[in-house]
Amino acid sequence: MKKVLIVGAGAQANVLCGVLSGAEEVSTIVLTDIDIKRAEGIAETNGSPKIQTEVLDASDIDAMTRRIQDDSFDLVINATIPKFVRQVLQAAYNGRTNYLDMASNEIYPKPDTPIEQLDYAEQWEKAGLLCLTGAGGDPGLSNIMAKDAVDDLDTVESISIKDFGEADCDEPVALWSMRTYLEDMYLPSTQTIDGKPVKCPMFTGEEEYDLPEPFSKKGKFYYHDHEEGVTIPLFCGKPVKNCDFKIGEPGIDMWRFMIQGLNMMSPEPLEFPGGRVSPMEMMFRLIPETASPRKQIELYDSGRLESRLILVCDTEGTKNGKKILIHQYTKSPSGKEACAWIKGTSDVSWMTSIPASVFALMILRGQVKHTGVVPPEVFTKEEREVFYEGIGEWGISVIKTRKELNGRK
Amino acid sequence: MKKIMVLGVGAQGSTIAKRLNDEPGVEEIICADYDKKAAEEMGNTLSKAKGVVVNARNVDDIIQAAKGCELIVNGLAPDFNMNVMDAALSVGACYQDMASGPVSDMGFVDAVKRVLGRSGEFEKAGLTALVNTGSAPGFANVLTREAVDMLDSCASIEISVYDGIWSKKFIPFWWSPQTAFGDMAAQPITYKNGEFVRSKPFNNPGMEDFLGLGKRKMVDHEHEEPVTMGLLADKVLKGVSYVNFRYGGPGLDLAEYFYKMGLLSEEPVDVKGTKIVPMDLISKLTPPAPKYPAEIQEVLDEGMITEEGAFLVRVTGKKDGHDLTIDSYVNAPGLTESFEKAKITHESYMTGQSAFLFTKMFVNNKISTKGVFPPEVLAAEERAFFLKEAAKLDITVDQYLYRTLY
Structure with missing residues (x-):
């Protein structure tokens, strides 16, 4: 029987607990957070006796190390905000336990380090441990989709990944950490262009894109600071000329107006009658907290919130001398459907943490044959098939079409 | 004068x-x-x-x-x-x-x-x-009365203004942004059966299908027309029982985002121990509406994202026992054309010049009534003077009548 430690009791942990608590081979889930009430809230909503809640500070490497060493965990899942990647990763290593996370905090912190997890690649490899990084929806499922397309081609010209979501509610609601979202929009993003990592200013890479069903409309996209654009060309197994990640939503131009036009994410303090405050501080004060499971249940059940998400991966290259476009997109439950399936979830946490849960179960079942620090695009065809089967059981599927370009898209 | x-x-x-x-x-x-x-x-x-x-x-x-x-x-x-x-x-x-x-x-x-x-x-x-002599209120009130006078009895008046002038340079509004944001965050007023009904900001969202433009999102908006027309319902507007004002456009969408986030609030919030009024931040960061020709030219040089709009006055009622709907659409130049014609913005072209046309009525002694009143009180020949002068400035009106026969 397997024991899992989850660090961070937010929206992702709610889904992880929902899936892992139902898995036969998982006997114990220790769900931790600096705020015990958050962990207790999830445990209460879930109701499984396998879930134990504890206080744990993700910024405290020693405390986390002691906790991991005190028990014989089979996997540490980092489900807290990306700011604590280095700390949780280090604690898992100290406790010699396999590790999984869903995001990075630093894209190219150094010229030879695409993401901060890779700073530790050598020690994890030597220890024979697995650090599966970027193992959520995007990054995660998106990387698997890209790798699938890469394997279908002889040469790869470009990989373009898109994330489009819409949430309609009569009050401000965050289904994801809005702070992280705004920071990612404000920061320059790194994309692979002509085979090299290139820093792109905020709100560049503007594109109107025809979204597939069920959206069936045009969506506006911009480059976004994400892991796929830098890890996939390095790990997918073939040279890739261009690889980018773009984000879109119906209100993205409003964010552009606020962030780029009005400079509302500026960290420079301004003078007010009450004192000095930066626009960024004011924004962070006013944006909504990520909705709690209880709040999401209330909003979806009352019909006040409707939300849906899609991931798209377009890969261009050649096969047998012909130009090919491989177009892939996800089908997944709407927010309301997700919340009915595992109480307190949304389409966003579903798309992120169902893949994370399946990756976790694959590690626990010994179905991932890798060691060291790796992203999901290293998965073999067999590993990918197991993964697809796993997410399929939870309503996530990928539609894949292939088209000869003949010089035209 | x-x-x-x-x-x-x-x-x-x-x-x-x-x-x-x-x-x-x-x-x-x-x-x-x-x-x-x-x-x-x-x-x-x-x-x-x-x-x-x-x-x-x-x-x-x-x-x-x-x-x-x-x-x-x-x-x-x-x-x-x-x-x-x-x-x-x-x-x-x-x-x-x-x-x-x-x-x-x-x-x-x-x-x-x-x-x-x-x-x-x-x-x-x-x-x-x-009083209330711009485009809306102002021009809209003249058109309302024109339509009402064609009816035996009036049931409803709805004024819809869609402003889709959106430039690449960040200009949220083409009039005072402080006033605009304040207006957007205010509770709309609708006149219903003798009462002024308040609703929440951005109330009653719906798609209006404007002729020649298509469907655009509109919401109820606080404005003078439902109030003055409600007060004058029996005196000059043939007993109208419903008057509403609706507004739409990218500026409104932006304001709705701000409003929902609390950024238009006048109530101080605590930011790390410092009390700050969110609206003060917005006022500080929002650029003023361009006014001088060089400023407008700069906006046009950077390029436009959309340059579209609609100004519709819809009046319904009875005529000779039949239901009649009268749609009056105002045609006026957009930003590029307004600047080419008069070196001013579309907002000034429509609002400032509409106001001037009322001033011109004073100058030419065309208003005989004394006292305080809005333009819907003006007499037929006074309104005719106004509309003819507007046409000379390329502000024209297309009127469409929809009559239910049986």
């Missing part, structure tokens, strides 16, 4: 002054503003204008500057309306303004009633005070 004061020479006031400068009967225009530079700019560029610094918080200051004027055109925010009306009565001048609210010392409906409530004073002095 030989001597006229334009008090407040912002985007609209300066447009009125420029047009007045070309009026043969006008000999002197007192261009008054708190901003010395703005007042002097008018004095230096218009042959008949004299720039004067006036603090409109002080009625005596206005009186001093307005001596000898036969008309005061109030281009200031509605908070100054009472002071300017006092001054007009004191110097024996007619009065014109462009809005009645919102004001800081009372609610919107009461602000409108307070202005109209001074009718007796002006009537007694033999003076005319024409």
